[in-house]
Every structure is written in structure tokens, then in C-alpha cells.
Amino acid sequence: xxxxxxxxxVEKVFDVRRRAGFLRRERHRVRAVDGIGFxxxxxxMVGYIGPNGAGKSTTIKMxxxxxxxxxxRLRVAGIDPSRDRSRLARRIGVxxxxxxxxxxxxxxxxxxxxxxxxxxxxxxxxxxxxxxCVELLDLGELLDVPVRQLSLGQRMRGDIAAALLHDPEVxxxxxPTIGLDVASKAKVREFLRDVNAERGMTVLLTTHDLTDIExxxxxxxxxxxxxxxxxxxxDGLHAKGESERTLVVDLEREFPPITGVPxxxxxxxxxxxxxxxxxxxxxxxxxxxxxxxxxxxVDLSVREPDIExxxxxxxAEG
Amino acid sequence: MRLYAAVAVSGFxxxxxxxxxxxxxxxxxxxxxxxxxxxYIALWNERPHLGGYGREQALTFVWTSQALLxxxxxxxxxxxxxxxxxxRSGDIAVDLYRPADLQLWWLASDLGRAxxxxxxxxxxxxxxxxxxFELALPxxxxxxxxxxxxxxxxxxxxxxxxxxxxxxxFWLLDGAGVNMAFAxxxxxxxxxxxxxxxxxxxxxxxxxxxxxxxxxxxPVDVLLERRTGAGLAAALGFQAAWAVALLxxxxxxxxAATRKVVVQGG
Numbered sequence: 001x002x003x004x005x006x007x008x009x010v011e012k013v014f015d016v017r018r019r020a021g022f023l024r025r026e027r028h029r030v031r032a033v034d035g036i037g038f039x040x041x042x043x044x045m046v047g048y049i050g051p052n053g054a055g056k057s058t059t060i061k062m063x064x065x066x067x068x069x070x071x072x073r074l075r076v077a078g079i080d081p082s083r084d085r086s087r088l089a090r091r092i093g094v095x096x097x098x099x100x101x102x103x104x105x106x107x108x109x110x111x112x113x114x115x116x117x118x119x120x121x122x123x124x125x126x127x128x129x130x131x132x133c134v135e136l137l138d139l140g141e142l143l144d145v146p147v148r149q150l151s152l153g154q155r156m157r158g159d160i161a162a163a164l165l166h167d168p169e170v171x172x173x174x175x176p177t178i179g180l181d182v183a184s185k186a187k188v189r190e191f192l193r194d195v196n197a198e199r200g201m202t203v204l205l206t207t208h209d210l211t212d213i214e215x216x217x218x219x220x221x222x223x224x225x226x227x228x229x230x231x232x233x234x235d236g237l238h239a240k241g242e243s244e245r246t247l248v249v250d251l252e253r254e255f256p257p258i259t260g261v262p263x264x265x266x267x268x269x270x271x272x273x274x275x276x277x278x279x280x281x282x283x284x285x286x287x288x289x290x291x292x293x294x295x296x297x298v299d300l301s302v303r304e305p306d307i308e309x310x311x312x313x314x315x316a317e318g
Numbered sequence: 319m320r321l322y323a324a325v326a327v328s329g330f331x332x333x334x335x336x337x338x339x340x341x342x343x344x345x346x347x348x349x350x351x352x353x354x355x356x357x358y359i360a361l362w363n364e365r366p367h368l369g370g371y372g373r374e375q376a377l378t379f380v381w382t383s384q385a386l387l388x389x390x391x392x393x394x395x396x397x398x399x400x401x402x403x404x405x406r407s408g409d410i411a412v413d414l415y416r417p418a419d420l421q422l423w424w425l426a427s428d429l430g431r432a433x434x435x436x437x438x439x440x441x442x443x444x445x446x447x448x449x450x451f452e453l454a455l456p457x458x459x460x461x462x463x464x465x466x467x468x469x470x471x472x473x474x475x476x477x478x479x480x481x482x483x484x485x486x487x488f489w490l491l492d493g494a495g496v497n498m499a500f501a502x503x504x505x506x507x508x509x510x511x512x513x514x515x516x517x518x519x520x521x522x523x524x525x526x527x528x529x530x531x532x533x534x535x536x537p538v539d540v541l542l543e544r545r546t547g548a549g550l551a552a553a554l555g556f557q558a559a560w561a562v563a564l565l566x567x568x569x570x571x572x573x574a575a576t577r578k579v580v581v582q583g584g
Contacts, residue, residue, distance in 0.1 A: 064411075064415040065415060066414045066415050067579075068580050082580065085414075085415065086417040086418075087417075089415055089416055089417040090417055094412075096411075096412065099408070099409050099411070099412055100412075101412050103328065103332070105335060106328055106331070106332060110328055110331070113324060113328075114321075114324055114325065114328060117320055117321040117324045118321055118416060118417060118418050119417065146335070
């Protein structure tokens with residue numbers, strides 16, 4: 001019912017002109033987004049991932065209204081973005097990891113002042129929001145520093161605060177942790193989790209860093225060649241990608257490869273240590289029980305599948 | 319409106335932070351002023367009353383042009399290069415989704431910059447000129463008010479032209495060639511090299527009705543009290559007409575550019 005982002009059969013086709021010989025130009029069509037549909041309910045934080053050129057940024061641009069879809073229906077907070085761009089702008093926040101919305105030569109504080117005027121944020125609201133962002137994002141000492149002197153991590157935090165001063169209902173994050181060090185990434189993620197939980201803000205997160213997704217999103221959508229190839233929970237992604245978990249067992253001494261464990265197969269043997277792969281959707285317990293019943297078990301560990309490999313496999317198939 | 323006032327203030331402050339650049343600008347304008355002043359003295363000694371100016375008036379022209387050089391971007395430069403860079407890099411997307419008007423935004427920010435440069439880079443060269451040479455400056459009178467109004471209209475015309483140049487980047491991507499051509503045109507047709515009224519015949523007539531003359535020639539003539547009464551009204555009307563025409567053209571071009579981006583992607 002209360003879906004803040006709605007896409008139905010959205011397409012975006014670009015006409016690209018290419019030089020094909022002297023003065024002759026060929027037109028050809030590129031389908032950047034090829035019939036995408038999804039809904040994001042209020043308060044959900046969704047990961048939107050895909051390889052470079054898959055159509056992620058095109059989707060985000062359509063969702064902000066700076067690109068009109070070639071076909072299909074698109075609504076954000078009930079507004080048709082490309083028709084009513086400036087009305088929508090007051091209700092959404094956008095953070096582009098690779099661009100800044102701040103003003104290079106101005107101190108952060110002055111940039112925020114401009115944002116406040118632009119979105120006509122009431123005084124009390126502005127002060128409260130700024131205070132909160134300053135506290136959670138550790139901006140206190142940076143407020144009077146011109147943006148050009150900030151480090152990438154500091155600038156990113158400054159940008160995130162700028163996107164939140166007008167209390168947007170929907171937040172688009174386009175690679176918010178790109179280029180950040182581990183500590184800065186952790187800080188940004190923690191803040192986003194808080195904001196999402198506290199204000200019930202709907203968040204669409206585009207990233208190449210799958211740790212962002214694992215730590216922040218219950219739901220993930222994978223786009224490739226302009227089409228949605230997956231939409232669901234993170235665990236479902238494993239099923240779809242046919243990923244496997246690995247049980248590593250240390251036996252008392254060397255054995256020939258373990259046999260007779262249903263649903264599992266040995267993928268590697270090294271002295272008394274053996275690796276058994278089984279479907280990620282299965283529980284490890286019956287596998288462990290079956291091994292322990294017939295072999296002298298000394299130690300064991302279970303390795304989770306690497307989500308990056310899962311997705312890489314999915315991209316390769318698409 | 320308060321937003322654009324805030325943008326203008328930030329444009330002013332932004333340039334105020336570059337103190338060394340401002341000092342260098344003052345120095346350059348003063349040196350230019352001396353070079354041009356002695357060139358003009360040589361010229362007016364040979365040809366007194368050239369273009370209807372006496373020697374003092376010609377020297378007033380020189381020092382006023384140096385005072386306005388930075389503010390009105392008489393020899394090029396200005397925000398348009400930044401705008402082109404934003405278009406080229408795609409940062410313009412950030413500007414487009416904001417609930418603010420692109421043209422008004424840049425206008426406000428450019429006026430803020432121009433006011434700073436008028437104060438920071440304009441006052442000192444004019445004062446130096448007035449101390450070292452005999453100029454034909456008016457006393458304390460309404461002429462100064464008319465002059466400032468004329469300068470303001472000139473700044474609007476200057477912005478109007480440069481906004482068109484900046485938006486070219488939506489089609490050309492690389493604005494370097496346009497910028498260079500535009501800087502040359504500005505330098506010549508504003509009268510920065512030689513006052514436009516020294517040029518004879520049809521060429522002179524044409525030069526005097528092009529928009530660039532609203533940036534320097536007209537304000538100086540107002541200051542020299544060569545335009546008074548109905549002539550003053552006509553002069554200001556001429557500037558205002560160009561300002562309106564150019565701002566409207568900028569708006570039309572902006573609409574076309576936005577449509578191109580929105581439909582085709584950058």
C-alpha cells in the first residue's frame with residue numbers, strides 16, 4: 001500500500017550517433033534500462049547492485065527526475081519525477097559518492113546554509129537536524145573548513161549530512177562508500193543504519209561494496225544489461241547463484257576422501273584435513289552429524305559463501 | 319528570493335577568500351592602467367579630441383576600464399568555465415535535481431563575485447589613476463549614482479553573454495575555443511583596447527550597438543557626463559534592453575539544453 005518507490009515496466013533508450021565514415025553518421029539505440037519493475041515500501045533499505053554499465057545510475061537519474069523514462073510508469077512518494085522535478089526534490093535526498101553537492105570554496109557551514117535556504121527548512125528543524133548530523137557524523141571540527149580542504153571521507157560525511165537537512169522521505173545513495181577507508185566506511189554505515197531505523201527513511205543504496213549490502217540491507221536487487229535479474233533477500237541470492245558453503249573437517253589421521261554424506265561432496269583433501277561443499281541453502285548440521293558418525297572428528301569449521309563470487313557468477317550468466 | 323540573496327553573498331565571500339589573487343589582480347590592473355595611460359597620452363598628443371574625448375576623458379576611460387575589468391569580465395574569464403566543467407563532468411546533474419533555477423543561481427553567484435571584484439579590484443586602480451593622472455571625474459553628484467546603475471546593467475549584460483557561452487558546452491563539450499573567441503570579442507567590442515567612439519563609419523556604428531558596448535563604453539560615457547537627460551535615459555534603456563534580451567535568450571537555451579539532457583542523457 002504505502003510504496004514510496006514504484007517502477008512498472010520502466011525503459012530508457014538512448015539514441016547514440018556514431019561516426020561511420022566521412023560525414024556519415026549511424027544512429028543506433030542503446031537500451032540502458034530495459035523494462036524494470038519494483039516497489040520499495042516506506043522505511044525499507046534496499047540494495048541496488050549490478051556491474052558497471054548495467055543501468056544503475058540511469059535508474060537513479062530517472063528516480064530524481066533528471067532523465068525521463070522512454071516507457072513505463074515511475075512514481076516516487078506519489079510524484080512523477082520527470083514532470084514535477086522540483087516538488088519531488090524537496091522530498092528526496094541524493095548522495096553521489098563520486099560527485100559533491102557541496103560548494104568547493106565554502107566552509108561546510110555555509111554550504112549547509114545554502115541548502116537550508118534552497119529547501120526552505122524551518123529554523124528549529126534545521127538546527128536540530130544539523131546538530132544531530134554533526135554529532136553522529138563527527139562533523140564538529142569540520143564545519144568551518146572549506147570543502148576543498150576536506151579529505152574524501154570527511155567530504156562524504158559532509159555530503160550525507162547535506163542530503164538529510166531537509167528531512168527527505170526517500171534517500172538515494174549512489175556508491176556512498178567509494179574510496180573510503182575501513183573506519184570511514186564503518187562510520188557511514190552505522191549512521192545510515194541509525195537514520196533508517198530512527199526516521200523510517202526509505203533508502204535505495206547503489207554500491208560495488210557488497211559489505212555495504214550485507215550490513216545494511218535485508219533486500220537486494222541485482223540489475224544487469226538493463227534488466228532486473230534478482231529481487232529478494234540476501235539468502236535467496238545464494239540459492240539463485242547456486243552458491244555453496246564449505247565444511248572443513250580435521251580428522252584424527254589421513255583418510256581417503258569422505259563418502260556417503262548426502263548432499264555434500266569432497267572438494268579438497270590435504271592430509272587429515274578435508275573440505276566438503278554443500279548447497280548454501282542447506283543446514284550444516286546433518287552434514288556434520290553424518291561425518292561425525294563415521295569418522296573420528298577432531299575439529300571443524302563452516303565457511304560461508306563469498307557473496308561477491310555469487311554475484312560474479314550471476315553477472316556472468318546474465 | 320532569499321535563497322538567491324544567500325547565493326550572491328556566498329559568491330562574494332567565495333572570492334573574498336582568495337586574498338592573494340585579489341592583490342595580484344589589483345597589481346595587474348594598475349600596471350595595465352599605467353601602460354594604457356601612457357599609450358593613450360601618446361595617441362591623444364598626436365590626435366587631440368580623438369573620438370570626441372579630451373586627454374583627461376581618455377585617461378578616465380583607461381582607469382575606469384581597469385576598474386571594471388574584473389567585475390564585468392571585460393577580457394574573458396568568469397563562471398562560464400566552471401559551468402562548462404560541470405557540464406562536461408556531469409556534475410550538472412547535481413544542479414539540475416535541486417529545487418532552484420539554474421540561471422538565477424548562476425546570476426546571483428556571478429553578481430556576488432562582480433560586487434566583490436568591483437570593490438576589491440576596482441576601487442584601488444581607479445584611485446591610483448586619479449592620484450597619478452588628471453582625470454575627468456565628476457564631483458559628488460547624481461552622476462555617480464547613474465554610473466553605478468549603468469555598471470549594474472553592464473554586469474547583467476556581461477552575465478547574459480557569458481551564460482550563453484557557458485551553455486554551449488551542452489553541445490560542444492569542450493568550451494576552450496568558444497571561450498577564447500569570446501574573450502577576444504569582449505576585449506575588442508567592449509572598448510577595453512580603444513574606446514568604441516574612435517572607430518569611424520559603419521564599423522564604429524555597429525560596434526556601438528553590440529551588447530559588449532553596454533559593459534564598458536556606455537558606463538564610461540555616463541561617468542564622463544556625455545550622456546545626460548534624455549541621452550542618459552536612452553543609454554540606460556539600451557543596456558536594459560540588451561540585458562533582458564540576453565537573459566531571455568539564456569533562458570531559452572537553458573530549456574533546450576535541459577530537454578536535451580533529460581531526454582538523451584548527458
